[in-house]
Amino acid sequence: MNAMTEPVAPSAPILEVRGLQVGLPSDADRPHAIEHLDLRLDAGRTLCIVGESGSGKSVLATTVMGLMAKGLTLSAGDVVLAGETLVDQGRFISDKRLRQLRGTGMGMVFQEPMTALNPVLSCGEQVDELLRTHTDWNAAQRKARILEIFERVRLPDPARIFASYPHQLSGGQRQRIVIAMAIILKPRLLICDEPTTALDVTTQAEILKLIAELQAEQGSAVLFITHDMGVVAEIADEVMVMHRGQLVEQGACAQVLHHPREAYTRMLLDAVPGMTPPPARTLPGGPALITGTGVGKVYTRRDWMGRTKHNTALQDASVAVHRGETVGVVGESGSGKSTFARCMIRLIEPSEGSILWGDAPVHALPEGRLRPLRSRVQVVFQDPNRSLNPRRTVGSSMVEGAMNFGMDKLHAHRTAEELMDRIQLPRTALERYPHQFSGGQRQRLAIARAIACQPQVLVADEAVSALDVSVQAQILDLLREIQRDLGLGILFITHDLRVAAQLCDRVIVMSQSRIVEQGATGRVFNAPENDYTRRLLAAAPRAELAGQPVPTGA
Structure with a gap:
């Protein structure tokens, strides 16, 4: 493998940020996206960053990667990755070296996969491009490794996904492709910007488990940006709370989630919905406003040999929604x-079944x-x-x-x-x-x-x-x-x-x-009857935040 960083001493931090300051455009609502921020992240540790939209979380992540958005200005601070300086007194190192470190020294999972994936290349080609750049493996080795990582992130039928284009996959599947690209070279630092936002709870659990395995195998450090406090409770060693570019509170996971010192942190925790449904409401009743009965959808396509293939996306689904x-x-x-x-809503045409809007079929x-x-x-x-x-x-x-x-x-x-x-x-x-x-x-x-x-x-x-x-x-x-x-x-x-x-x-x-x-x-x-429902509910992050004990290992 080329351009891999040398192992660092266990006592040295994987990521160190000192006095980082990033300026916003002159017409913004405040002068700085980040103000005089310090952090240290050691090998094998997970730091979760939480805060409202506009708090500077994502700006921090993209600055570390050397991917700052246009309009932002790096005005002060140092960033050090595994002993190597990336930012020195407000100046980035060379673009060439930053490109070498992306994928091997540090990897990033973006929130929106469609902005991270090329729509005109198959998913397999995009991951293969990364391996061609950073390894000396032959084509067979690269494909085998890609299929292996696709399987590890729970993508169905990895060979089909390898040949598929991003628009042919669901949102959750696209996000798993982006995660696979970020972890395939086992980077020393993994930056995750809302990586599980588009994922269901079972896939989220598998992805979090996969990230934990990477830490155990490689001693990687994880900088994890999320708004899901249940995820924070499950994976974080430390939590950093940001607001309008400033550090509000930082500490061990249990301390921040259960004994927050700052009012802003308490406000964030109070906003988290619980898993216990409230008492049932009395509803107006009356005729259904929208009704579906036996709705199904089958997609038909022809392969390159002219054979017809059917993909059943929906079978015998019924619903009625009342006032x-x-x-x-x-x-x-x-x-x-x-x-x-x-x-x-007839954005796509059903293959079978009936749909009423009010009394209109x-x-x-x-x-x-x-x-x-x-x-x-x-x-x-x-x-x-x-x-x-x-x-x-x-x-x-x-x-x-x-x-x-x-x-x-x-x-x-x-x-x-x-x-x-x-x-x-x-x-x-x-x-x-x-x-x-x-x-x-x-x-x-x-x-x-x-x-x-x-x-x-x-x-x-x-x-x-x-x-x-x-x-x-x-x-x-x-x-x-x-x-x-x-x-x-x-x-x-x-x-x-x-x-x-x-x-x-x-x-x-x-x-x-x-x-x-x-x-x-x-x-x-409270009393699910189906085994799948029970598994789905069991996979949801269950940590309650109002004084309840944090799960073991959080």
Whole structure:
């Protein structure tokens, strides 16, 4: 293997940061993304960094990797990796040396895999490119190693994944590809920026176990950025809390999670949803607002020899959502939950079954006849950038949606202003563009845009999974408030069982394209009947944070 760093003495830190300061552009809300930050991370240790969006967590990670975003300026500080200086008094070493160290000395798992993967190369080719750059292995050795690492990160049918392109995989599978690329050369430092955000709880457990194995084999250090306090409780040796670029609190995991010294840390912990569902609500009842019966989806394609192949993505799935009710759909990546949701809202055409929006059958309607009905069912995606046009002000995007379904311009503008009040943003912000808002604010705007169309049903597809815990709590409160005031039905797709426990009245559990269990949330969480449901719940991080004991080894 080429360009590998030499072993360091056990007493020397793998990563040391001293007095790091990173400046923001002149039009930002504060002068610095990071202010005079110090940290030390030893071999075999895991440091978890938590904090709200904009706290500087990701800026720290990309600065260590030498991948600072445009507009940021490195003004002071030193960064040392395994005894080798990467940043000296605010200056990076050569780009050539940094490229040599990425993959061998340090690896990074990014939050959004589609920004880390090349859409025109197969997944196998992309990992092979990394091995060609950093090793002298022949093609057979490289492929064998890639298939081995694909299997270790629980990718199904590694040979098929090797030949697949990123768009042909689920979000969770794409994230596992990025993780495989980061760990395949066993780097001394592994930086993980929200690496399990897109993963279901069982895959998350396997990935965390894999990272722990890497530490044991190689003595690697892990810098782990996350908003999931359950994950923090399971894996962290130390916890660092950041706010607006400054270190707020740092200490051993048990001390920070159970005896926080600072009010900001306590606020973050208080925002974490629990795994115990609240008492069942009294619901308005009445006829279903959206109904699916026996819905299925089969994809058909031809291989290079002309043979027809069928892939069953969804089988015999049924659901009914009533006024004022939230129905959650949970399951592992690839279980069929997003396919189910997209069939229900006719973003994809079902292969079988019936779908009603109110009393209108829509499963076989052509788009021309379906379009006037689309105001009844609106969607909030995981990424709000899919709902907001970056070239238009958020006000024009909001007004456009309402006017498309018959609302006059004056009424649409008034509705947009009232919705800004509801989502607690100033009305003047209607003239701003999406990039001028934080991630949590953009998600609130995406919800407001959907509500502007006056729907009966809101479909939320992983709408809070990418948000930090305090912003997540705000979005969940907003959804509850809107539902209470407008009587909306909500179909909520999520892999976060804690969120499902707190928000959903009923839960549908899916596995391998089928519904395996459904019922009232309290019953499913407290007395699951299906073995798969029990395994899913058992895999969720169970650490309670309000004075409960931290699991052994945390």
